Amino acid sequence: MVQVSSDIPVTQQNSNAENSDDFSQRTQEIATDICRQAKKIDTLAESLPGTANATGEQEKDFQELNRENEQATAELQEANRQAHELLDSLSAMLTNIADNFGSSAT
Numbered sequence: 373m374v375q376v377s378s379d380i381p382v383t384q385q386n387s388n389a390e391n392s393d394d395f396s397q398r399t400q401e402i403a404t405d406i407c408r409q410a411k412k413i414d415t416l417a418e419s420l421p422g423t424a425n426a427t428g429e430q431e432k433d434f435q436e437l438n439r440e441n442e443q444a445t446a447e448l449q450e451a452n453r454q455a456h457e458l459l460d461s462l463s464a465m466l467t468n469i470a471d472n473f474g475s476s477a478t
Contacts, residue, residue, distance in 0.1 A: 390398070 389395075
């Protein structure tokens with residue numbers, strides 16, 4: 373076991389502990405891996421959409437998305453209106469057919 377501070381004495385040896393050279397090597401490997409992963413995270417964060425855009429560009433993009441959303445909403449409302457018209461028309465036809473079938477049966 374390696375004493376890391378003179379204020380903290382080593383009171384018990386651990387027979388399973390690595391020797392100080394192996395421990396230092398593993399510590400260095402872990403530190404290197406942490407740095408490498410941090411660089412990967414930075415690269416990924418920089419590649420996210422919108423992070424490089426200026427506020428004005430983001431506002432312009434937002435307005436364009438909002439306009440597209442409003443257009444899609446209008447198209448959906450028109451399709452819904454047409455579906456209700458078709459439903460009303462079919463309902464009227466079925467009622468007419470039922471009425472004619474009922475009157476011809478008598």
